[in-house]
Amino acid sequence: KCHEEMSSPLYFGWFLFFTVQDEVRETSTNFLKSLEGLESFQKHISDFSGKEEKADLDQYFKAKGTLHCTTKFTNYGKAEGAKEYTAKQIVQELYGSVSELSLSALFITPRTIGARVALSEEQLKLWPDDAEKEAESVVPGASALPLGSRGHVTLGCVEGVEAVQTGYDLLQILVLQKNGEQGEAEEIDAGTLTYYGEGRWYLSLKEPISAAASFSSAYK
Ligand code: 2AM
Numbered sequence: 001k002c003h004e005e006m007s008s009p010l011y012f013g014w015f016l017f018f019t020v021q022d023e024v025r026e027t028s029t030n031f032l033k034s035l036e037g038l039e040s041f042q043k044h045i046s047d048f049s050g051k052e053e054k055a056d057l058d059q060y061f062k063a064k065g066t067l068h069c070t071t072k073f074t075n076y077g078k079a080e081g082a083k084e085y086t087a088k089q090i091v092q093e094l095y096g097s098v099s100e101l102s103l104s105a106l107f108i109t110p111r112t113i114g115a116r117v118a119l120s121e122e123q124l125k126l127w128p129d130d131a132e133k134e135a136e137s138v139v140p141g142a143s144a145l146p147l148g149s150r151g152h153v154t155l156g157c158v159e160g161v162e163a164v165q166t167g168y169d170l171l172q173i174l175v176l177q178k179n180g181e182q183g184e185a186e187e188i189d190a191g192t193l194t195y196y197g198e199g200r201w202y203l204s205l206k207e208p209i210s211a212a213a214s215f216s217s218a219y220k
Pocket of ligand 1: 069070163164165166
């Protein structure tokens, strides 16, 4: 029983080192602060508050625990493909290994805040083939995006919203980008900020954040 539990986690992923988590949280807080200071953001504030008044974004999103980038949600072995993923040689081989995650963008929607992860060739070896396809029913067009597109770190969610939503929100923005949606873009200190409507804001970072992380699994 014990062995079975040990090999059937809730999910696999890259877990950011603790010191790095603090840095990323700070970056996230600064991002929200700079958003609130923008005229363009204030113009669309009703996307978040439903009213024409100042919303405190830092209070709006609630943190979801240890910062990580999920590779496979195995749901204690119950998710489709869980056993196959767990048994993969590369998963066994790289379990416990440390690598640098490149956080290339930050994004918020009225539901979630997250960081996009630009996965390396090596990291993509741990990425499930169907991660984007699996989201197709929720985000039409997701399955046509490149492998690894869903890679992200959930930084927070609105109360009552599950973390899985962050990846869907990212994929939705990427589908819009792929369809040539220009949005309303402006340059800010940290990079190019684009508004895609319906409260979707995407900041492409001038300098990606390098975050040390270890590939491992979590049980809750
Ligand atoms: P996240 O990767 O967007 O943060 C435990 O719930 C973790 O598994 C969370 O980090 C969560 O979202 C992720 N998760 C939950 N359900 C999922 C699903 N159906 N597909 C992919 N990831 C999922």
